[in-house]
Amino acid sequence: MSYYNPTDLPKFGNISQYQPDLAAKFFEWYGAVFEEGALTQREKSLIALAVAHTVQCPYCIDAYTTDSLQKGATEQMMMEAVHVAAAIRGGASMVHAVQMMNKVDEVSM
């Protein structure tokens, strides 16, 4: 047994084996989320790609790299999406520095 096997990605549907009703609800909702709506399918795929990098899920990165290309996204768009994810991650750390500074003020003479 090994972690993160690429051949596990196409087996995603197998999660329905232990809880079919919940899985059916999940997959129906998942499908609906990615339908063309107020956001285009391509925009949703790029958001998914960015989030995939934030949650660092190799299955999702595999799936949404392919999906973004299939939806007509360019490499530049995809890299910008990852930068957005990275900027929020970096920013989330940096904004906590205000907390650190507050604490410094609190304890300092």
Added chain:
Amino acid sequence: MALATTSLQKRGAALADASEQLRLLRSADAVQNLPQFAEMLRPHGLLPLRPRSLATLQVNVGKMCNQACKHCHVDAGPDRQEIMTRQTMQMCLDAVDRLGAQIVDITGGAPEMNPDFRWFVEELSSRGAKVMVRCNLTIIVANPKYNDLPEFFATHRVHVVSSLPFYDAGHTDRQRGGGVFDDSITALRMLNDVGYGKDGTGLVLDLVYNPLGALLPGPQASLEKEFKRQLLTNHNVVFNALHCITNMPISRFLEFLVNSGNYERYMNTLVTSFNPVAAENVMCRDMISVGWDGQVYDCDFNQMLDLPVAGSHHHISDVTRDSLMNRAIIIDRHCFGCTAGSGSSCGGQIA
């Protein structure tokens, strides 16, 4: 303009031989547990696969082309010499009446390079046939003698169908050759100038998108919207519809799949994306395809794999409506390319 590659034939590649392509597709070694296409059709009552009509006669007037695209299923290019003679074209004209075809879809290579191309279109037009030409765009600007093609097409109300795999130069040129995008835009403007793609003219200009790699095409409507926006905003070009076509695992695209290590994954993707609705509507049920030498096939892909129509008649001079309507369509593993996802045909997605 720089060529993206050279033909398999010129390179003496093993896959230049259709039987070698079929050997690979049929072999169980390359991909484990790959089903037969017939097995997938059987549960849907589609076996044997039968024609519904002979609405379209697709005529491949030759493998000669001014481009050499990396994914070409015809293995066309400037080095290919095989072209249809006027005598064979005459047999096609006779067949249009005999078979009752409504649309004649002319393809190649670059069909315009055949010296009898214009004669053929004029003859078809005078018979009232609806003519479609698969124009690669760059041919229009390749040589001054082709510069008046837009006017010629307009005169004969030709439905122009042109490949443009992406709305930018980087992606397009990677597949089709350096400078192809810029030349294609120039040609599209020339077509627009005579009324093609514009409302109210009735002159139809459709574009063909195909993925730039081992990928399935995305949703046609959404890609069409994006192509229209990008081409209008950045290049002031208009067109009617975008047809999304899946790359078939044959010829130069098959070579790419094998050399890039994508063959197994791509075949598995095609199979797992099998869509019975697309299978019901595959284009071979409403067309026949004629090769440069007059041989008749179920589709352009079977033509490239040297798989002529079943039965004792397989030349355009001797096929009849009965012989064709009663045939069983020849299928093999490459057919998974037409039934994956939203399906694929020479007219785009079918499900």
